[in-house]
Amino acid sequence: QKEVEQNSGPLSVPEGAIASLNCTYSDRGSQSFFWYRQYSGKSPELIMSIYSNGDKEDGRFTAQLNKASQYVSLLIRDSQPSDSATYLCALGGGATNKLIFGTGTLLAVQP
Amino acid sequence: DTEVTQTPKHLVMGMTNKKSLKCEQHMGHRAMYWYKQKAKKPPELMFVYSYEKLSINESVPSRFSPECPNSSLLNLHLHALQPEDSALYLCASSPPRGGSMDTQYFGPGTRLTVL
Numbered sequence: 001q002k003e004v005e006q007n008s009g010p011l012s013v014p015e016g017a018i019a020s021l022n023c024t025y026s027d028r029g030s031q032s033f034f035w036y037r038q039y040s041g042k043s044p045e046l047i048m049s050i051y052s053n054g055d056k057e058d059g060r061f062t063a064q065l066n067k068a069s070q071y072v073s074l075l076i077r078d079s080q081p082s083d084s085a086t087y088l089c090a091l092g093g094g095a096t097n098k099l100i101f102g103t104g105t106l107l108a109v110q111p
Numbered sequence: 112d113t114e115v116t117q118t119p120k121h122l123v124m125g126m127t128n129k130k131s132l133k134c135e136q137h138m139g140h141r142a143m144y145w146y147k148q149k150a151k152k153p154p155e156l157m158f159v160y161s162y163e164k165l166s167i168n169e170s171v172p173s174r175f176s177p178e179c180p181n182s183s184l185l186n187l188h189l190h191a192l193q194p195e196d197s198a199l200y201l202c203a204s205s206p207p208r209g210g211s212m213d214t215q216y217f218g219p220g221t222r223l224t225v226l
Contacts, residue, residue, distance in 0.1 A: 097215065
């Protein structure tokens with residue numbers, strides 16, 4: 001059974017700082033890794049997908065994948081209060097790309 | 112465009128009612144998913160349709176009945192629900208990638224309350 005672990009938080013960072021969100025997983029065969037952002041009462045919104053070791057940058061967001069150490073992280077630069085949300089790490093793969101979600105990390109950006 | 116639409120946005124039903132949730136995408140995605148999400152929990156997979164065939168049923172009670180009339184539409188029929196079934200019901204879809212499916216995109220969800 002795949003497992004995905006995240007610190008539930010809350011992770012509190014001041015506005016303008018770098019927020020670092022981490023996720024570890026148990027299944028070495030995992031192929032696809034995703035970060036979703038979810039505001040309270042809303043649906044998950046895809047932030048990043050990453051498939052290969054290394055860094056992937058998109059605007060203020062950088063996803064980092066290290067398959068040898070079985071972790072994936074999300075860095076948010078210049079954090080804004082509007083970034084305050086729950087961030088879900090998810091692993092996928094296989095014919096249907098069934099997602100295994102972590103429990104999510106609540107990020108609070110303080111103005 | 113990565114839009115998945117869901118109707119209705121909100122639904123209140125009694126335990127003896129029959130209702131349906133609807134999900135639609137016009138992106139050519141070939142997998143569609145139903146999830147249930149309770150407060151402060153991650154989404155929990157219920158069903159997966161791949162190329163319009165049911166490929167995963169996560170031991171969901173029979174009072175939930177999925178239907179995939181075509182590649183763009185996914186329905187979830189509800190009957191004799193219990194108050195503990197109150198939750199946010201999410202639909203997602205994903206495009207094919209190689210021999211499998213790629214990133215899932217979620218719709219806005221239907222907030223269901225069972226009285």
